[in-house]
Amino acid sequence: MNGRMLYREGNGSRIRSAIFAGNPYPPCPQPELAMGLPPHSDHGLLTILIQNEIGGLQLQHNGKWVNVKALPNSFLVNTADHLEILSNGRYKSVVHRAVVNNKATRISIATACGPSLDTIVSPAPELVEDGEGHHPPAYIPMTYRDYLELQQSNQLDRKSCLDRIRLQIA
Numbered sequence: 001m002n003g004r005m006l007y008r009e010g011n012g013s014r015i016r017s018a019i020f021a022g023n024p025y026p027p028c029p030q031p032e033l034a035m036g037l038p039p040h041s042d043h044g045l046l047t048i049l050i051q052n053e054i055g056g057l058q059l060q061h062n063g064k065w066v067n068v069k070a071l072p073n074s075f076l077v078n079t080a081d082h083l084e085i086l087s088n089g090r091y092k093s094v095v096h097r098a099v100v101n102n103k104a105t106r107i108s109i110a111t112a113c114g115p116s117l118d119t120i121v122s123p124a125p126e127l128v129e130d131g132e133g134h135h136p137p138a139y140i141p142m143t144y145r146d147y148l149e150l151q152q153s154n155q156l157d158r159k160s161c162l163d164r165i166r167l168q169i170a
């Protein structure tokens, strides 16, 4: 069973949040017919992932799925949705998924590091050019709380949450 837990810490406007997710993937007799975790990108700024030595994480790169080697005693850091929004699209949120195997249990613990739930996440003003309009804001501002609710709702119509707030730039 997967578990998620929200942790908040800080004072005044500098409150931050971390959401821990424990993901166990038991062996599957027909791994080619199953998916451990479907393709998605993470909310928050960065995700820190710890995993045991059984591989299974794949990243999407140039339209292909690439296996991530599970290095012992290491943290893997993924860029997530709010870093893409804050950087106005300069840093892309990595799309990833977890596949299963028929030999051993894989375990991962992901920590999504984000702002406080009331923070309105929008492109940083320094990265939005108003004069010549080279980099107009590319995402609709939204509180972290509303973003989490949208991501967990059934209103995404098979789109990613990021696609729902991405503005079409002419």
Ligand SMILES: O=C(O)CCC(=O)C(=O)O
Pocket: 021, 023, 037, 042, 049, 051, 056, 057, 096, 097, 098, 107, 108, 110
């Ligand atoms: O198990 C993994 O490697 C990925 C976990 C993950 O993507 C998540 O919890 O968001």
Ligand SMILES: [Fe+2]
Pocket: 040, 041, 042, 096, 110
């Ligand atoms: Fe993830």
